[in-house]
Each structure stands twice: as structure tokens, then as C-alpha cells.
Amino acid sequence: MSAKTTPKKRVKPAASILADEAKLPINKDLSKEEQIGFYRDMVRIRRFEERSLRVYQQGKIGGFLHLYIGQESIAVACASLMGDHDHMITAYRNHGHALAVGMGMNECMAELLGKATGCSKGKGGSMHFFAPDKNYWGGHGIVGGQIPLGVGLAYGVKYKGNTGSAMAFMGDGAINQGAVHEAYNLAALWDLPAIFIIENNGYSMGTSQERSSSHPKEGLAARAEGYNMAWENINGESLFAIRDGVGRAIKRAHEESKPTILEIHTYRYQGHSVADANAKKYRTKEEIDDYRKNHDPLNVYRLYLLDQKVMSEEEMKEIDAAAKKEADDAAKFADESPFPSVESITEDVYWEADNPDQRTSEGRLFFND
Amino acid sequence: MPEISYRQAIKDALAEEIERDENVVVIGEEVAQYNGAYKVTEGLLERYGPKRIVDAPISEAGFIGMGIGASMLGVRPVMELMFWSFAYVAWDQMINNAGCVRYMSGGLINVPIVIRGPANGGTNVGATHSHTPENLIANMPGLKVVCPATPYDAKGLMKAAIRDNDPVYVMESTLLYGTTGEVPEEEYVIPLGKADIKKEGTDVTIVCHGPSVPVALTAAQVLEEEHNISAEVVDLRSIRPLDEETIINSVKKTSRAVLVEENRPFCGVDAQIAYTIQNKAFDYLDAPILRVSTIDAPAMYSPAIEPEQLPKAATVVDKVLSIM
Numbered sequence A: 001m002s003a004k005t006t007p008k009k010r011v012k013p014a015a016s017i018l019a020d021e022a023k024l025p026i027n028k029d030l031s032k033e034e035q036i037g038f039y040r041d042m043v044r045i046r047r048f049e050e051r052s053l054r055v056y057q058q059g060k061i062g063g064f065l066h067l068y069i070g071q072e073s074i075a076v077a078c079a080s081l082m083g084d085h086d087h088m089i090t091a092y093r094n095h096g097h098a099l100a101v102g103m104g105m106n107e108c109m110a111e112l113l114g115k116a117t118g119c120s121k122g123k124g125g126s127m128h129f130f131a132p133d134k135n136y137w138g139g140h141g142i143v144g145g146q147i148p149l150g151v152g153l154a155y156g157v158k159y160k161g162n163t164g165s166a167m168a169f170m171g172d173g174a175i176n177q178g179a180v181h182e183a184y185n186l187a188a189l190w191d192l193p194a195i196f197i198i199e200n201n202g203y204s205m206g207t208s209q210e211r212s213s214s215h216p217k218e219g220l221a222a223r224a225e226g227y228n229m230a231w232e233n234i235n236g237e238s239l240f241a242i243r244d245g246v247g248r249a250i251k252r253a254h255e256e257s258k259p260t261i262l263e264i265h266t267y268r269y270q271g272h273s274v275a276d277a278n279a280k281k282y283r284t285k286e287e288i289d290d291y292r293k294n295h296d297p298l299n300v301y302r303l304y305l306l307d308q309k310v311m312s313e314e315e316m317k318e319i320d321a322a323a324k325k326e327a328d329d330a331a332k333f334a335d336e337s338p339f340p341s342v343e344s345i346t347e348d349v350y351w352e353a354d355n356p357d358q359r360t361s362e363g364r365l366f367f368n369d
Numbered sequence B: 001m002p003e004i005s006y007r008q009a010i011k012d013a014l015a016e017e018i019e020r021d022e023n024v025v026v027i028g029e030e031v032a033q034y035n036g037a038y039k040v041t042e043g044l045l046e047r048y049g050p051k052r053i054v055d056a057p058i059s060e061a062g063f064i065g066m067g068i069g070a071s072m073l074g075v076r077p078v079m080e081l082m083f084w085s086f087a088y089v090a091w092d093q094m095i096n097n098a099g100c101v102r103y104m105s106g107g108l109i110n111v112p113i114v115i116r117g118p119a120n121g122g123t124n125v126g127a128t129h130s131h132t133p134e135n136l137i138a139n140m141p142g143l144k145v146v147c148p149a150t151p152y153d154a155k156g157l158m159k160a161a162i163r164d165n166d167p168v169y170v171m172e173s174t175l176l177y178g179t180t181g182e183v184p185e186e187e188y189v190i191p192l193g194k195a196d197i198k199k200e201g202t203d204v205t206i207v208c209h210g211p212s213v214p215v216a217l218t219a220a221q222v223l224e225e226e227h228n229i230s231a232e233v234v235d236l237r238s239i240r241p242l243d244e245e246t247i248i249n250s251v252k253k254t255s256r257a258v259l260v261e262e263n264r265p266f267c268g269v270d271a272q273i274a275y276t277i278q279n280k281a282f283d284y285l286d287a288p289i290l291r292v293s294t295i296d297a298p299a300m301y302s303p304a305i306e307p308e309q310l311p312k313a314a315t316v317v318d319k320v321l322s323i324m
């Protein structure tokens, strides 16, 4: 077995790849504004990530920084389909999902810098963004550990009698964790409106999918067969194809309360994290260049919008400039924000320690001295 | 007051909370149709139906993680572990997810989950089924751990655990399920973090929790009857939060302390208690603090020998006599 994946060969030229899928029922009535909105959302994610890479290189971000560049179509397509009771939860590569559901660049960038103004008050860092008010249950650092939580969100939706779903995202490496399989079983056994989304970028750190997963020839999602669950393969290059497939899964969740596994084929251009010194060793330069040139979801969408005359180059430049400025402003905001206080270390550990007037315990001691 | 069993007390707590709050659900292996491996949930399925009492497949990481996720959305799951020894299979969920989410989200998310089930040895089920992980959990910030010793405590603490907005891990004890005690008919809740003086005394403080409470009480009786020594027995009830005040006040009164627990001694709960006493009541001590723990090896199976491995009342008596 080869250690390297070969890029998937595409038959159609980039500009027309979305044209067919644009005619699908879920996409055909999209307004011009909506289509431009998707473009803006993808550009914002990319510019945010590029900006955060620079900030990291300036030594201002601690720990890991897992960039989502190359995968933006997935978070944007999925977020575009969320209603009142649709939820999202994902792994540590979570900035794209966070921005897609509407979190602000300021709070996200400030979190990367460990500032008190960060979305998690500087306590979560790059891997742990949360916005429960936006049905976004965060980024989680243990590979696969978030998937049972996603099933729990689906359980909560169903328990409370709501029509909704929970999208639980993971990488192609995560699918081999036991907790993921337990979660699959529970979702299928109990008819929970869970949607498992495998963002298959071909690699888990430096290990290619070929070297990590035994699976049916149809792919990773096809393991669903063993759980009597619906599944689909989706081309992540195409925002419209993702909306179509995820839309079907959401419909299944809403109308039948049944789970689905989706495998979305995508790619990441950067290393596993910015600290990944071997980023170029486990795959060829040609492979990365080919993806960037021919399969980049942002560029494919851009060419489609131009082709269809939804937007002009000029308008795109404006969006790009605005996103860059927003990211620059966020970097400035983050820079100028204060660090958390030392006292805040022991806040947010216990609910009742933070709500002393409503506490249920007697005796004080949560913290030792 | 009527006398009921420890098992019944827990069941009554579950039933009352299920009736009080529509978000409370009981989930675990064999809790519903089979009526509970230890019969704690017997009859609940019949009374409350399959929406509230849910049988889970044998997949602790999966269903405990699912409970945590559901609790983030406002469900209040009471998860049963068939044995606390199986918690390790779900350790990632219980510690990384339940214990850290509130912190990592800067307080945006609460995890109001209860994880409960039998712990401890003494039933000759061997090393893999006799664990006492309260010290491991108490070491993890964000989690609470409660070890009730009597039916009265079990009911009141369980109700508090279910109403608590943080994850509370309740360790029951297999050996205690059949024990009985007085439990009032009217509703009551025992706040977590409040120790209970199970017997007043003036000469020595015996600190204990869970299945070590009856051991300590037996020792106290022997000390009184055979040696004319008045021992005060302090039952921690809750390991975290910990009621330091009650322990310290008792030691100030008696000037001596013997600590009894079913944990192994190395990094056990009592190591923390001993530190607390020397830190806050050093000047009051007239003797070294002594400990009685489980002999430091995996649980012995042999029914003839296992009792020798666990804390014994006779050892507690000897230790007390050695410091008088």
C-alpha cells in the first residue's frame, strides 16, 4: 500500500463543476445575495486563517494552530442549512465552523492569543471555540471524543420534541476511535437525528488514509452499512454538492429522526498544525499544488460565480479586501486586549462556585490551599 | 420514621426527581427491562416508561458521552454504571468532556449530569470489579464526587446531585445496598460538601466515607465498650467539595485522628485529609495522624482473604490504641 494518496481525478473543468449541482432543488432558488454570502463566508475563513498563521509566526499564539485552509466549503455549506434546532460540534480544526456559524473574528482571534476577550476568555485556545447561543458546541481536542457528545445533542433535540439535528464533524483519522463506533451504534439503534460528517482531507497528521483505515471500497462512510445507517460520499470541492448531500441528511433527521454518515472529500494545504515540521514530507509537492490549482473549493466557487455572472472580479476584490481588513482589525483587537487575570484561573470550573447565591453545596472547599 | 434499604432510598430519590423535573432521565445498561443489575432501578420502567428509563448497549464511552452531550442541551441524565470499575472505559468522556467543557468554554456550557453506580470491594469479584476511584475523580477539577454511607444520606445526596448544575459522580457501595436505616417520608435534600458526625466523641476523631463508615462505627463501639475511649466518627459524605471545617473542628476537640478509607493508601483521599489536618490544626495534635486503607494491591478474589485486604475495625481499634 502506498503511503501517499493520489489526488482524485476530475473530469470537468473547474468553472463548470458547480453548474450541474447549482440546478439541484436545494440550490436552484438561491438568491444572488445568498450565493454572494457563501463566497464571503469562505473568504472570511480563509483570510482569518491566513492572518492567524502570520500571528502565530510572530510568536503570539501558544500551542497548536490547526488551519482549515482548503476545507472551507464544508463548514459554510453546513452552516447555511442550520435552523433553530440544528446543532454543530467538531474537533480541534474548528475555526472555520466557528466563523461559519457567525462567531466574530475578534473573539476568535483574541482566543488564539489567550486574551480575556476571547470567546472562551482565554481558557480554550485554538482547539476550543464555543458558541452555544449559535448552536455551536465547539471544538474538541481529543480525536473522536466529540462524537458521542454530538449523539447526545441529537438525543437532546429528540428528547425535547424538537425538529432538528446534530452535525458531528470529524477527520478521517478519527473514524478508527472506539467512541465513534459506539456513537454510530447508539444513533442508529435509537433513531437519533445525528449527522456524522467525515471531513476526509486524506491525512491524519502524517498518516495517510491508506495507512490508517481498513474500509469498504466505497469509502469511509460505507462503514455505516454495518450499523444499518444511511451514508453518502460527497465531493468537497463543490459547495453545492455538499449542500445537496447534507440537506438530504438534515431532511432525514428532521422527518424520520434517522442518522446519516457523510464522507466529504477535501484537502488541507497546510501541515497538520503550524508546528507540523514534516508537512511536506508525507505528501508530494505536486499533490499539494494540484489540489490548490485544480480543486480548491474557494477558487472553484469563484470561477463558477464569475462564469454565471453572479459577481464581478471587482465585487470579489471588495469582499476580499473587507475580509482582510476584518482579520487585520481582529489581530489588532486581540493584540490590544488584556490577558485574563490570575484570579480567573479558578473561575468557570464549577457552576456553583461562580453562582454563590444559588449554590447547592454547603462547605466551601472546591479549591485547596 | 420508616426504615428502608439503601437501594430503596436511591430508587426513591430517582423516582421523586423524575416526577419533579421532566428533564431527568435514567440511562444505563440493564436499568429498564432487567430492572437494574443491582435492582436500584427496579420498577421504574413500569412507572415512568421508556422515555425516562432507558436501556443502553454495553458501550460506556458512547452512552456516557451521549449523556454529557444531552446535558449540554438541558437534559438532566442520571447515568448508571453497572460497576464503577467500568468507568475507565468512559474515562475520556468523564474527565476530558464532562470535567473540562465548562472551563474551556469560559463558563458558556454547563454539564448537569449524574453518573452513579456501585463501587468498592468486599464481594469477591476480583480486581477488575472492585475499584474505588473516588480519589482519581476528586483529583479532577470540574467534577464532584459523593460517597453516601446510609439510606438517609443516599437519598438526600442523590437528590442534591440530580439538582446540581455540575457533573456529580455518586459512588454507591455494593455491600451497602441491602443495609437499612431511617428515612423520613417528607422530602429533604442534603447539600453536597457537608460532612456528618455519625457518632459524637471526645478522645479521637475517626474520619471515613462510604463503606468505611460501618467499619469506623464498629471500631468506635469496641473502643467505647472495651477501652473506655470516646471516638468521634466523621463521615465525609462528599469527597469533593470537601467539608474541611467539620474535620478540623472535630480534631481541635479530640486532638487525635485516625483516617479510614477503602482506597489504596498511595495518593488516597486520606492523604489529602492528613495534609488538611496538619495544615489547619497542627497545634492541636497530640499524636501523629494514622491511616487504615486497603492493602496496596489489586483486589484479592479469595473470599477467605479479601476481608483481610480491606480496612478492618480491629485494625482501626489497634491504631487508635497506639496513639492514646
Ligand SMILES: Cc1ncc(C[n+]2csc(CCOP(=O)(O)OP(=O)(O)O)c2C)c(N)n1
Pocket: A093, A141, A142, A143, A170, A171, A172, A173, A174, A175, A201, A203, A204, A205, A272
Ligand atoms: C485521542 C487522541 N489521540 C491522538 C491525538 C493527537 N492527534 C491530534 S490530531 C491527530 C490527527 C487526526 O486526524 P484526522 O482525524 O484525520 O483530522 P484532521 O487533522 O485531518 O482534520 C492526532 C493523532 C489526540 N488529540 N487525541
